[in-house]
Amino acid sequence: MRYLTQPPHSETLEVLNIQQQEDLADLQQQISDGILSSSPQLPSLLLWNDEGIALFDRFSQSPPYYLNKKELEILAHQGDDIASRIPPNGVLIELGSGSLHKTSLILSACERQRRPVLYYALDVSIGELTESLTSLMKRMGPTQFVKVRGLLGTYDDCVAWLASDPKMVIQSSVTFLWMGNSIANLQPDDASLLLSRFSHICTKQGVRCQFIVAADACTHKTTIMAAYDTTKRPLHDFLLNGLRHANTVMGHNVFQTSDWTCAVEFNDRANVLNTYYIPRRDLQLDINGIAVEFRKGDQVLAITSGKWTEKDFHAVSVNAGLHIADTWRDMSRIYCKNVPNPASR
Numbered sequence: 001m002r003y004l005t006q007p008p009h010s011e012t013l014e015v016l017n018i019q020q021q022e023d024l025a026d027l028q029q030q031i032s033d034g035i036l037s038s039s040p041q042l043p044s045l046l047l048w049n050d051e052g053i054a055l056f057d058r059f060s061q062s063p064p065y066y067l068n069k070k071e072l073e074i075l076a077h078q079g080d081d082i083a084s085r086i087p088p089n090g091v092l093i094e095l096g097s098g099s100l101h102k103t104s105l106i107l108s109a110c111e112r113q114r115r116p117v118l119y120y121a122l123d124v125s126i127g128e129l130t131e132s133l134t135s136l137m138k139r140m141g142p143t144q145f146v147k148v149r150g151l152l153g154t155y156d157d158c159v160a161w162l163a164s165d166p167k168m169v170i171q172s173s174v175t176f177l178w179m180g181n182s183i184a185n186l187q188p189d190d191a192s193l194l195l196s197r198f199s200h201i202c203t204k205q206g207v208r209c210q211f212i213v214a215a216d217a218c219t220h221k222t223t224i225m226a227a228y229d230t231t232k233r234p235l236h237d238f239l240l241n242g243l244r245h246a247n248t249v250m251g252h253n254v255f256q257t258s259d260w261t262c263a264v265e266f267n268d269r270a271n272v273l274n275t276y277y278i279p280r281r282d283l284q285l286d287i288n289g290i291a292v293e294f295r296k297g298d299q300v301l302a303i304t305s306g307k308w309t310e311k312d313f314h315a316v317s318v319n320a321g322l323h324i325a326d327t328w329r330d331m332s333r334i335y336c337k338n339v340p341n342p343a344s345r
């Protein structure tokens with residue numbers, strides 16, 4: 001299915017809906033399973049509806065959130081070099097594209113380099129995807145070499161789409177761009193598995209592929225805790241929106257947001273930041289007719305953010321059958337953009 005939407009200026013924006021039918025039922029099941037689990041958690045996908053992506057954008061621009069600034073620094077100084085790694089006439093798919101603020105730096109470099117690229121922004125929410133792509137096209141102005149499209153769906157939907165008929169759109173090569181440390185919202189093994197699924201499907205389809213992945217390698221606890229301060233509005237509002245979205249998905253009010261607050265914990269042995277929903281009082285939740293009790297102060301995992309050292313990132317790549325061909329770092333060397341390629345190439 002195609003959505004054709006008309007941005008305020010002349011060009012037509014094409015967004016392809018690649019969602020699988022069963023996505024909503026899956027999410028309902030994940031909510032039930034997560035709440036009933038002995039280590040309660042909610043699927044992090046709940047954080048990413050239209051409101052969530054906009055709230056995250058506000059949070060990511062807050063001064064202590066160093067990730068955004070460090071990544072912009074890398075793109076400002078090394079964006080030309082990064083863009084030069086995208087093969088001409090190739091497809092560029094941005095995984096979890098979000099607000100697209102950083103993307104224009106890469107696409108503008110492609111345009112300056114007269115590098116023909118068909119760019120797809122992949123994200124899960126049609127409203128934000130359309131709005132972000134429309135602003136991106138406005139910021140970039142008319143382009144001769146870069147074509148911009150949207151893909152509505154999850155990472156899994158994208159694997160399925162590529163398995164279906166990529167030759168229609170991908171003639172020779174695909175570069176997956178994954179920014180904002182989104183890769184480390186997955187557990188390292190799951191990240192390796194997803195990278196290898198993308199890589200294998202491309203190999204099977206006879207398409208060359210590579211990845212450009214941004215990873216936060218900061219392990220300085222004070223810096224991290226200051227960036228993810230749940231007592232401040234931007235992060236607090238972003239997280240609580242996930243509970244409202246859970247109510248929408250479940251079709252009734254499972255969570256009263258006034259009953260919940262949030263907290264973060266940095267595990268410095270595993271280099272991972274865990275973000276939790278915390279009940280403000282003893283509660284009973286109704287999950288499809290099953291009463292689930294929570295005590296005041298219990299933890300329900302909302303999302304994790306890995307802070308992988310270069311060694312950790314190397315391990316994730318190797319486990320996916322990839323090798324790191326290149327790395328760009330910010331001046332303080334806490335943020336990296338890496339290019340893992342299939343090892344056989």
Ligand SMILES: C[S@@+](CC[C@H](N)C(=O)[O-])C[C@H]1O[C@@H](n2cnc3c(N)ncnc32)[C@H](O)[C@@H]1O
Pocket residue numbers: 045048053056060095096097098099100102122123124125153154155156178179180181182
């Ligand atoms: C941490 S934000 C990063 C946004 C943007 N890439 C950046 O660098 O600012 C994660 C993005 O990934 C998207 N996302 C999360 N899980 C996803 C999934 N399973 N499939 C597709 N997109 C996903 C979210 O909607 C969100 O826009």
